[in-house]
Amino acid sequence: AFLNISAVKMSHMNHSMMTTTHPPEHHHSTAAPAHGHGAGTMAMTFHFSYENVPLLFSGLTINSPGEMAGAFVGVFFLAMFYEGLKIARECLLRKSQVSIRYNSMPVPGPNGTILMETHKTVGQQMLSFPHLLQTVLHIIQVVVSYFLMLIFMTYNGYLCIAVAAGAGTGYFLFSWKKAVVVDITEHCH
Numbered sequence: 001a002f003l004n005i006s007a008v009k010m011s012h013m014n015h016s017m018m019t020t021t022h023p024p025e026h027h028h029s030t031a032a033p034a035h036g037h038g039a040g041t042m043a044m045t046f047h048f049s050y051e052n053v054p055l056l057f058s059g060l061t062i063n064s065p066g067e068m069a070g071a072f073v074g075v076f077f078l079a080m081f082y083e084g085l086k087i088a089r090e091c092l093l094r095k096s097q098v099s100i101r102y103n104s105m106p107v108p109g110p111n112g113t114i115l116m117e118t119h120k121t122v123g124q125q126m127l128s129f130p131h132l133l134q135t136v137l138h139i140i141q142v143v144v145s146y147f148l149m150l151i152f153m154t155y156n157g158y159l160c161i162a163v164a165a166g167a168g169t170g171y172f173l174f175s176w177k178k179a180v181v182v183d184i185t186e187h188c189h
Helices: 003-019 066-097 129-152 157-177
Strands: 054-057 055-062 097-106 114-123
Touching: 054 066, 055 066, 066 129, 066 157, 129 157
Parallel strands: none
Antiparallel strands: 054 055, 097 114
């Protein structure tokens, strides 16, 4: 009895789903949509258009070459900001490190001798202003990275170029300040 009731319900559900009709404006014409995408759908291939290009929010749509140029500049600087923020967080982390400890331990050396090897341990306190600042900056960095990803996923060639060019310029301008630390006591095993 249970199986029969389930079969009747499924049959009714399938029938009601099949009998729904689409409004006349929903029928697809044979004409190609403008610029590869309609007003309600998003392009799934790269395109170079400046009409009906959504940008992150529903009310923010690019519809003219001037708006596209402004969006290009804005996205370019957002990508540069993202790269600068990554480097700034690294610099702040290095400056805020506290509680340096030195640990020495014996290591076997050549000819049966014993050498002392010293390691420096650096930590940071969880309940401190520097750690709170790092947390807030991390949240901003994650949000900006998702914004850039969503902008790239519009598949608009101009906006994709803006993301790539801004990231490259930001890396060029800010990453040279990265400290490269080479530990001369490191040795291969």
